[in-house]
Amino acid sequence: DGGITQSPKYLFRKEGQNVTLSCEQNLNHDAMYWYRQDPGQGLRLIYYSQIVNDFQKGDIAEGYSVSREKKESFPLTVTSAQKNPTAFYLCASAPLAGATNQQFFGPGTRLTVL
Amino acid sequence: GNSVTQMEGPVTLSEEAFLTINCTYTATGYPSLFWYVQYPGEGLQLLLKATKADDKGSNKGFEATYRKETTSFHLEKGSVQVSDSAVYFCALSDTGGYQKVTFGTGTKLQVIP
Numbered sequence: 001d002g003g004i005t006q007s008p009k010y011l012f013r014k015e016g017q018n019v020t021l022s023c024e025q026n027l028n029h030d031a032m033y034w035y036r037q038d039p040g041q042g043l044r045l046i047y048y049s050q051i052v053n054d055f056q057k058g059d060i061a062e063g064y065s066v067s068r069e070k071k072e073s074f075p076l077t078v079t080s081a082q083k084n085p086t087a088f089y090l091c092a093s094a095p096l097a098g099a100t101n102q103q104f105f106g107p108g109t110r111l112t113v114l
Numbered sequence: 115g116n117s118v119t120q121m122e123g124p125v126t127l128s129e130e131a132f133l134t135i136n137c138t139y140t141a142t143g144y145p146s147l148f149w150y151v152q153y154p155g156e157g158l159q160l161l162l163k164a165t166k167a168d169d170k171g172s173n174k175g176f177e178a179t180y181r182k183e184t185t186s187f188h189l190e191k192g193s194v195q196v197s198d199s200a201v202y203f204c205a206l207s208d209t210g211g212y213q214k215v216t217f218g219t220g221t222k223l224q225v226i227p
Contacts, residue, residue: 004157006157040219040220041219041220042118042203042217042218042219042220043158043203043217045214048214090157090158092157092158102148102160102163102207103160103215104160105150105157105158105159106157107156107157108155108156108157110155
């Protein structure tokens with residue numbers, strides 16, 4: 001089945017530690033995205049990538065880093081510089097060319113900083 | 115810049131009641147409009163979409179019409195079920211080269227038996 005997988009589903013981190021969230025898609029989509037979701041707020045864009053080896057900052061990139069070495073994979077690292085990292089993180093992908101611009105979402109990773 | 119405003123929740127309805135969740139937007143050009151649904155602990159799923167003015171998106175008994183004159187895309191369902199309890203997000207997408215999506219803050223719907 002085609003889709004987007006995120007792992008792990010739940011992640012706990014101590015303050016001062018970096019942690020990497022995985023996102024993989026087998027939809028052959030060119031574009032991939034990372035969003036952060038906090039209670040009562042909409043989705044905020046962290047980073048996005050339209051092609052391999054290229055990515056752009058979104059609205060709240062500070063304290064995060066990404067890589068796009070393969071078309072299928074777009075891991076997100078939450079660094080110790082992120083002041084309030086506890087949140088629900090969503091990865092999404094989309095065909096770069098398409099009339100509908102629909103995004104497809106993974107199941108999310110809930111990160112908790114202890 | 116683009117923005118999406120949707121009614122705050124939670125919205126609590128009895129089963130079989132009529133549902134309306136309001137959504138208005140601000141955008142340049144001719145964006146595509148979407149409703150996504152998020153069940154507890156899950157990612158977002160596309161519920162319906164409309165890509166041009168006067169289009170009506172529909173799915174699973176939900177409907178929304180792209181109204182350019184009022185810049186609105188209200189979500190409606192004639193008879194809600196307990197299984198419809200979720201958070202609903204209105205969103206728009208640029209038609210430019212980078213398909214940035216702007217989301218509303220979400221409206222939580224609770225349907226009680």
